[in-house]
Amino acid sequence: MDMPTKAPGLEDEAFSLNLKALTNLLAQSETRNVAFADCASNPDIKRCYRFIEHLVTKSRKGKLLPNHKAAVEQLDFTFNGRPICDVLAPNSSIRSAEHTAYTIAQRRATDLAAAADKLASEAQKKIDAARERIAQEELSIRQAEARIADAQRRAEEAEATANAAIQLLLDDLKSLRVAQCQAAQSSENIYLTSEELAERIRYDVRSVRTHLAKSMIEGVHYVRGPGGRKKLWVWNQIEKDMLNGVFSARSSSGSTLDDDE
16 A cells, blocks of 8 residues: 555554554465455455555665565465565566456456356256256156056956956856756656556556555655546655655555555
8 A cells, every 4th residue: 555654663563554464364365365356356455455565666666674575475475476575576566467467367267268168068968968868768758658558458458358258157157047947947747657657666566556655645756636546656756765765764654555546
């Protein structure tokens, strides 16, 4: 900063305050560079920048105290990208330093633009790759939907085939019931005369009428025909009871059927 000439004590005091501010600024800086381009955004940088300008002016005029110069150079930083020891050299120029800072800033801007272009290119590649993956996933989804539709169609065909088979089975069951009914109807009672019964069981007619008839029950083993005298033997029941041994249990009853034929 443009400082008026002061008494040695006051000048040392002002230098110490500015040096302390510069030390604090450099402690917070990662680059340890005091640049003209940063003055507009930070008042502390602007203050330190003007302080260094004042030191450069004094150095060019040969008025910079050696102890002040040594104290600043001990901080080991750069001013607009140049080492402070070069900036404080007697033949140093502030305009040259500012031009160097502008050149450095321009170079940094170019580097940043190139880096931005590189990042944009990489981002575009990632976007293109993502679009390609999305297209592939959409294709896979369409193929899956087609497979699902085909599976549904085959399921419907299988269901129709199963329904047809069930209907055929029901028809077969119905036919079987009809056949069973017909078979039951065809197995109606067979009525025999005494002669026909004797012929079937290898008995003579008299034995049928006198002995075998003892175990017979009217309405079960025989019925009476029209007129109430002629007896017709129910072969189905007689055959069943013969196989089950029913007649032997009734042989002791002593009843005898009259010969009314």
